[in-house]
Every structure is written in structure tokens, then in C-alpha cells.
Amino acid sequence: MKHIRFFIIFFTLFSLSLHATDGFKKTEEKGDIKSEIKKYIKHHLKDSHSFYLTSFTNDETGKKTYVEIPMPVILYDNGFKFFMSSDFKHGKEVVVDNESFYRMNYDNNKIYKTDSQGSINVSEEGKILNEKPLDFSITKNIATILLVSVLMFFLFTSLAKSYKTNNGVSKGVGRFFEPIILYIRDDIAIPNIGLKKYKNYMSFLLTVFFFVWFLNMLGLTPLGVNVTGNIAVTFSLALLTFLITNLTANKNYWGHIFWMPGVPVLIKIVLAPIEFLGVFIKPFSLLIRLYANIQAGHIVLYSLIGLMFIFKAWIGSSLSFFLAFFIAIIEILVALLQAYIFTMLSALYFGFAVEDHSEAH
Amino acid sequence: MEKLIEEFSIGLFFWQTVIFVILIFLLKKYAWGPILKAVNDREQGIKDALQSAELAKEEMESLKADNDKIMKQARVERDALLKEARDLKNSIVSQAKDEAKAEAQKIIESANEAIKNEKNAAVSDIKKQVASLSIDIAEKLLKEKLSDDNKQMQIVEELLKDVKLK
Numbered sequence: 001m002k003h004i005r006f007f008i009i010f011f012t013l014f015s016l017s018l019h020a021t022d023g024f025k026k027t028e029e030k031g032d033i034k035s036e037i038k039k040y041i042k043h044h045l046k047d048s049h050s051f052y053l054t055s056f057t058n059d060e061t062g063k064k065t066y067v068e069i070p071m072p073v074i075l076y077d078n079g080f081k082f083f084m085s086s087d088f089k090h091g092k093e094v095v096v097d098n099e100s101f102y103r104m105n106y107d108n109n110k111i112y113k114t115d116s117q118g119s120i121n122v123s124e125e126g127k128i129l130n131e132k133p134l135d136f137s138i139t140k141n142i143a144t145i146l147l148v149s150v151l152m153f154f155l156f157t158s159l160a161k162s163y164k165t166n167n168g169v170s171k172g173v174g175r176f177f178e179p180i181i182l183y184i185r186d187d188i189a190i191p192n193i194g195l196k197k198y199k200n201y202m203s204f205l206l207t208v209f210f211f212v213w214f215l216n217m218l219g220l221t222p223l224g225v226n227v228t229g230n231i232a233v234t235f236s237l238a239l240l241t242f243l244i245t246n247l248t249a250n251k252n253y254w255g256h257i258f259w260m261p262g263v264p265v266l267i268k269i270v271l272a273p274i275e276f277l278g279v280f281i282k283p284f285s286l287l288i289r290l291y292a293n294i295q296a297g298h299i300v301l302y303s304l305i306g307l308m309f310i311f312k313a314w315i316g317s318s319l320s321f322f323l324a325f326f327i328a329i330i331e332i333l334v335a336l337l338q339a340y341i342f343t344m345l346s347a348l349y350f351g352f353a354v355e356d357h358s359e360a361h
Numbered sequence: 362m363e364k365l366i367e368e369f370s371i372g373l374f375f376w377q378t379v380i381f382v383i384l385i386f387l388l389k390k391y392a393w394g395p396i397l398k399a400v401n402d403r404e405q406g407i408k409d410a411l412q413s414a415e416l417a418k419e420e421m422e423s424l425k426a427d428n429d430k431i432m433k434q435a436r437v438e439r440d441a442l443l444k445e446a447r448d449l450k451n452s453i454v455s456q457a458k459d460e461a462k463a464e465a466q467k468i469i470e471s472a473n474e475a476i477k478n479e480k481n482a483a484v485s486d487i488k489k490q491v492a493s494l495s496i497d498i499a500e501k502l503l504k505e506k507l508s509d510d511n512k513q514m515q516i517v518e519e520l521l522k523d524v525k526l527k
Contacts, residue, residue, distance in 0.1 A: 074372075134372070135370065135371070136372040136375060137372055138376070139370075139372070141373055141377075142380075145376065145377055145380050145381075146380060149380055149381075149384045152388065153388065153392070156388055156391075156396065157391045159396055160392045160394075161395075163395065163396065163400075164395070164399075168406070169403070181393075181396060181397075181400070182400065185400075202393060202397060203386075203393045204385055206388070207381070207385045207388050207389075207393070211381065211384070231365050231368055231369050232368075232369050232370045232371075232373040232374040232377060233373065233374075233377050235369070235374060236377040236378045237377075239378070240382070
């Protein structure tokens with residue numbers, strides 16, 4: 001019964017997204033389609049204040065209707081302000097709250113402070129000069145993060161419970177993830193961090209692995225979320241790795257950075273700034289790697305799907321369909337791979353931080 | 362880079378960090394901790410079971426070796442007992458034989474003695490009878506022969522012939 005429900009949801013979502021692309025084909029001219037696809041992709045890659053499902057255009061009136069779930073907007077501008085994202089009407093309306101006026105720019109999904117007419121001042125380089133309030137809205141990405149967090153919580157607590165109820169043997173859906181947990185412990189944490197201290201880092205490594213993996217996979221569904229391809233998210237993850245690495249580091253680690261043992265003094269002086277820079281570059285590479293991989297994957301996949309509507313011919317469209325299909329399969333692999341790499345490298349950095357050099361090298 | 366910075370949303374960063382850190386602690390308490398503990402316990406259990414199986418096997422082997430040793434010992438003992446019994450039997454038999462032989466010898470000897478004595482008695486008896494008979498006969502002969510003087514003289518002469526002076 002559960003499975004049937006799942007498939008119904010899946011296919012409705014899938015058909016919804018198909019429907020959305022149908023809308024493109026009917027309304028836009030061929031020359032226009034390229035820029036429309038470009039805009040669509042660009043829009044998709046960004047976070048959004050509402051959960052967009054589909055949109056369609058009424059053939060008779062030519063009016064575009066959006067099917068989306070509105071999200072709460074939370075602004076900090078001399079006190080918190082709450083309203084729903086649907087109030088913006090896709091950037092067409094100005095929201096008034098306590099004599100402050102806000103308007104959303106639909107192109108970059110940012111909220112600007114404006115006047116009662118909703119005027120937007122643009123500089124000569126095309127930059128918007130309006131003041132931006134601090135935006136703590138529950139956006140599409142945050143909603144997805146919450147969804148994945150709740151999912152993970154229930155999934156893994158059910159796995160944890162199944163051990164108790166089933167005499168130490170896992171049972172149910174969680175059982176699928178037990179070998180992965182063991183893999184992370186035996187092949188990522190223990191070899192990189194060492195048997196003595198790996199336990200302290202297991203919670204972070206396991207959480208980050210499943211979090212990134214699930215979000216990557218969710219990005220491949222027709223829901224069209226792009227969480228791990230967002231720089232703020234990867235920055236947050238890498239920042240945690242950075243903080244954990246440097247806060248748990250032992251004397252050896254700092255010794256290796258500022259006063260590398262076993263080399264001449266001159267080289268020590270040269271190495272110190274390089275090593276110190278490395279402290280920041282390592283997590284920075286983490287955040288850029290994950291961001292770029294997922295972002296690029298989404299761009300390629302969406303471009304290939306868009307290509308189908310540019311060709312509009314049997315051969316070209318089916319060719320790009322298979323290409324898109326192929327890339328989608330690869331993206332499934334990349335989703336796992338990037339989660340693995342992030343976890344692996346985090347474990348490696350933790351390993352550097354707690355490495356015991358008493359045995360010399 | 363500028364585009365990346367412009368894309369950076371503080372709100373998203375804030376929520377992501379908050380949610381993620383809470384998620385780590387929640388999962389640590391309710392999922393990873395119990396899961397890793399259960400897995401560890403299970404692995405320890407398997408290790409212990411294997412170890413005890415190994416121990417049981419070793420014990421079995423030592424028991425078997427003990428059994429073999431005892432069996433061997435018993436067999437040796439049995440063989441020794443059998444040999445002893447056989448020797449005893451042989452010695453008893455031979456002793457009995459010897460005794461019987463000695464007894465027989467004794468009986469035979471005494472029989473021989475008896476026979477010899479009887480024989481001697483008989484012989485001496487016969488001798489006596491023969492002697493008396495001979496004396497009788499000689500008496501009778503002498504009586505007849507010495508009836509006349511000639512014959513007496515003749516005998517004396519004959520006897521004297523035999524007697525030679527030394």
C-alpha cells in the first residue's frame with residue numbers, strides 16, 4: 001500500500017513537471033525558446049521564496065497561472081516581519097508591513113525595500129541599488145532541508161529502534177542503510193581518523209554523508225530543488241568541517257602548520273604561511289567542489305532536457321532525450337560520489353587534526 | 362566570485378547551519394549512538410561466539426585426545442593382564458606337570474623298590490629252598506655213596522687231589 005502511494009505521488013509530480021514544459025512549447029516562439037530555457041534554468045538553480053510545482057497559460061486569455069506552494073517570508077528590518085510569499089504575486093505587487101514596503105525581484109528571488117510605488121533603482125551596470133532587508137524566509141531550499149532532516153530523523157531513529165525490537169538485527173527500510181553506515185565507519189572514519197578517536201566524529205560524518213546524498217538525490221527528482229548546488233549550503237557544511245577540524249586539533253597539527261618539524265629553519269619559515277593558507281583552502285575546496293559538481297550537473301541536465309524542445313524533431317529530440325537520460329543516470333552516481341567525497345575529505349582533515357605523530361614519519 | 366557572493370543568501374546559510382547542527386545532535390542521540398552501539402554489540406557478540414566455538418572445539422579435541430590416551434592405556438593394561446594370565450596358566454600347568462611327573466617317578470620308584478624287595482625276598486627264599494633241597498639231595502647221595510668203604514676212600518682221594526698245598 002505504501003509503495004502504491006509513493007508511485008502515485010511520484011507520477012503526479014512527474015506529470016506535473018511534464019505539464020510545465022508543455023506550457024513552454026505552446027506559448028513561446030522558436031527564437032524565444034532558447035532565452036526562455038536559459039531563464040528557466042537560471043531561475044531553477046536559484047533558491048526561491050515559493051515551492052514552484054508548475055505553471056500553465058490559458059490559451060484564450062493568455063494569462064499565465066502558477067501552481068506553487070507559498071512559503072512564509074521572515075524579514076528582519078527593525079524587528080521581524082512575517083507574511084506569505086504569495087503576497088508578492090511573483091514580484092508584481094508591493095507588500096506593505098508597518099509602513100515599510102517590500103518588493104521581490106522574480107529574476108534573482110531577492111526581496112528589496114522599496115516605496116509605495118514599488119520603484120526599483122538600477123545603477124548603470126545593471127545593479128539594483130535598493131536596500132535589502134535581512135531575509136530569514138523559509139525558502140524552497142530551507143523547506144527541502146527541513147524535509148530531508150525530518151526524513152533522516154525518522155528513517156534512522158526507526159533503524160535504531162529496530163535493533164532493540166528485533167534482537168540486535170536491523171529490520172525495515174533502515175536495513176538498507178546499515179551497510180552504508182558500516183562502510184562509513186570501517187572505510188572512511190577508521191582508516192582516516194584512527195581507531196582511538198573516530199567515535200567523536202562519527203555523528204558528523206554520518207549526518208553529513210546522508211544529508212548531502214539525500215539532498216543530491218532529491219535534486220534529481222522532478223521537484224527541481226537545488227540545495228547542495230547552493231553556495232550558502234555548501235559553505236555552511238564546509239564551515240562545520242573547518243570548525244570541527246580546528247577546534248579538535250591537537251598540538252601536533254598546529255606544530256605541523258607553523259613550525260614543520262624535520263625541515264631546515266628557512267623552509268620552516270616558507271612553509272608556515274603556505275600551510276596556514278591550507279587550513280582555509282582545504283574546507284574551501286570542499287565547498288566549491290560540492291557546489292560546482294551539483295550546479296554543473298543541474299545545468300547540463302536541464303540544458304539537455306531543454307534541447308528537446310529546441311529541436312522539436314523526432315531524431316534530435318529523441319537523441320537529446322537519451323542524452324538527458326544518460327546524464328541523469330550519471331548524476332545519480334555523482335550524487336553518491338559527491339556525498340562520499342565530502343565525507344571522505346572531512347574525515348581526512350579530521351584525521352590530520354588528531355594525528356598522533358609520536359610514531360614519527 | 363562576485364556572482365557567488367551575490368548569490369550567497371545569509372538567511373539560507375543561517376537556517377541550514379541551525380537545522381544541520383540540530384540534526385547532528387538529534388541523530389547522535391536518537392540514531393547514530395544506538396545504531397553504532399547495536400552494531401558494535403552485535404559484532405562483539407559474533408566475535409565472542411566465534412571465540413567460544415573455538416574454545417569448545419579445542420576442549421573437544423583435548424577430550425578426544427584424553428579419551429584416546431585412556432583407551433590406549435586400557436588396551437595396554439588389558440594386554441598385560443592377558444599376558445600375565447597366560448603366563449600364570451602356563452606356569453601352573455607346567456608346575457602341575459612337574460609335580461605329576463615327580464609323583465609318578467616317586468610311585469614308580471617305590472614300586473620298583475617293592476618289586477626289588479619282593480624279588481630279593483623271593484630269590485632268597487628260593488635260594489634257601491634250593492639250598493635245603495641240595496643239602497637233602499646231597500645227604501641222600503652221600504648216604505648212598507658212603508655205604509661202602511671203597512667209595513669213601515675214592516672220594517677222599519679225589520678231594521685230596523684238589524687240595525693243593527700252598
